[in-house]
Amino acid sequence: MRASMQPKLTASPDFTVRPMTERDERRIYRRLAHITFNHPANIEAATERRMDFAEQQAAFRPELTRGAFLGNTFLGGYNIAERKLCISPSCSSRLLTTCIGAVVTLPEYRQQGVAVAMLHDAIAFAQTHKHALLLLHGIPDFYHRFGFVDVLEDIEHTVSRQLIEAQPASPYTVREATLDDAPVLLDMYQRHYGSYTGSFERDETYQKHHLRYRSSVTPVLALDTHNTPQGYMLLFRRENDYDAYEVAANDWSATLALLQHHLNINIQLNNDYNETSWPLPLDSHTFYVLADNIHTVTHISHKPNAGWMARVGNVSTLIEAMIPAWKTHWLHRPHALEWSGTLGISIDDTGYSGISHFLLGLDATGVYLLDQMTSTTHAAHTVRVSQQIFMQLLFGHRPVSWAARQIGQHIPENIQPVLDALFSTGNGFIPGSDAF
Incomplete structure (x- = not known):
């Protein structure tokens, strides 16, 4: 298999979309996905982590990683995760969902119908496998042509460095989570996020898998004076900072401890870091605690035909x-x-x-x-x-x-x-x- 330059494709029948059954095929795809969607540091290690996160799950099947090929030449690929999406209240309905991730085409084959063919393949996959719907987080003005429609907004809440530094030190401590903390993390996830339409069914096995493979940055817990976990924060490393991609806290002391920890690790990385942002639902307990105790600026991104989009499957x-x-x-x-x-x-x-x-x-x-x-x-x-x-x-x-x-x-x-x-x-x- 090779990823070299080929003549211009004339139409989608020139190539096929199929499962990537060989591990080497999937590695080339995941390496391309990392380079396309993330900063290029630690490419090989990040590629292996992507491989492990996808393929060490019990539900993994090679057919869920799919690629477009011209003969033996790899053109692009996408990934499917089969998960059950919860519908509120309290996950009373669970919808088997085709979760589409990392749709990517080699630069020399873009604008030639490769991504179009892969999206048609994904819709056919969902309908054939009787998945209730398809879900993705998409670039603007592309996925709507396949029937995808906006279903959720991206929300972030920002607190300035100056305001965090003006706070007294939290009485709570912060430590890295271990695999033994999986039940605690699962319980807090369920209490803080499990009631939302858009959360997914999970168990302790999945929680441990997430701890092992999802990010190179270990999640942290906020502990009260009795060493009982009262909050957590999940982080990933960007080129110049650490981003929080999920936070939950039971009270203000836990919230403050996580804010101060997040600020401090970013200052160590980049002294010009000046604000901390967390993604939280507007009606979440953690947001209410945050907004009740410190000035918070909320950003809601309304991007037509972009972001979280869904369409009917079967x-x-x-x-x-x-x-x-x-x-x-x-x-x-x-x-x-x-x-x-x-x-x-x-x-x-x-x-x-x-x-x-x-x-x-x-x-x-x-x-x-x-x-x-x-x-x-x-x-x-x-x-x-x-x-x-x-x-x-x-x-x-x-x-x-x-x-x-x-x-x-x-x-x-x-x-x-x-x-x-x-x-x-x-x-x-x-x-x-x-x-x-």
Whole structure:
């Protein structure tokens, strides 16, 4: 296999997208991904860590790392992680998800349809393997052409160096975490992030795997005066600083200890470092503690057709998996909403799976999938939405009232309160340790 210059490709049939079954193929891909998306220091060590993080998991299969090839020549690749995405409240539905990561093409083969072919391959993979949806964090103005739509915003909260240095020393201490701390980290993750749509199902085995392989920087714990963990911070090294990609703290002393630790390690690396940033949900306990005790500047990045984006995979799988969450939402609907009957839902995925029709029954005891409808099946009430709008409702990214006003959507006004009860809004966040 080689990565040398080839003649210009004329069309996607010139090459194929297939699993990278050979470890050497996957190493070349992961090395390219590291060079493309990270600073170039420690390339070989970082490549091996990427390999270990992906391939030391029990669920790893070579077919999840996929590449485009012209004969034996590697053109580019992408990675799939198969994980179960939680739908609030409290992960009542778990959606098997094609998590697409590190879509990359060799520079000499860009703008020739390689990435397009890989995205078509990913969608076909999800539909064939009956994954409910596909999820990725994408560059601007590319993935929307494959039906991906914005579902979450990137949020960061910044505190200045001057304000952190003005604080008294926290009474808590900070130490590096070990594998023995995996149960504690898992418990804090579940309490701080497990209720968000966008968190993923995990167990202690995964938590230990994350500790071993995810980052070259060891996570840290904030310990109270009894040496009980009250917070944690996950870090990765950039060229000139350490970035926190996940933080959780139970109280102000833990928050302050982690702030001071984060600032100090960055000053040691770069004396010009002047502010600390953490990604936190706006309604999280840690954010409230932070904002209640120190001046915090919040940055919400709204990038149309970029960032966290999702699309429908296998529609039947998605609808069946959503029933537990819908039932939970429905049983907690406003008391004033007294409604029962049948609701037909049509999801339009033109260009891929076409229009899918489903029939739900709703009554005082819950929500039930009655049958997959045909185009002629009668329901007392029907809605028709694009798969993009359905994704934004599912993640709580947009309200039903907004969806009803979008061109081409059919949501009768008298049904909007019913959909409001089924879809919660504003509770989406992907913790950093769940990114891919």
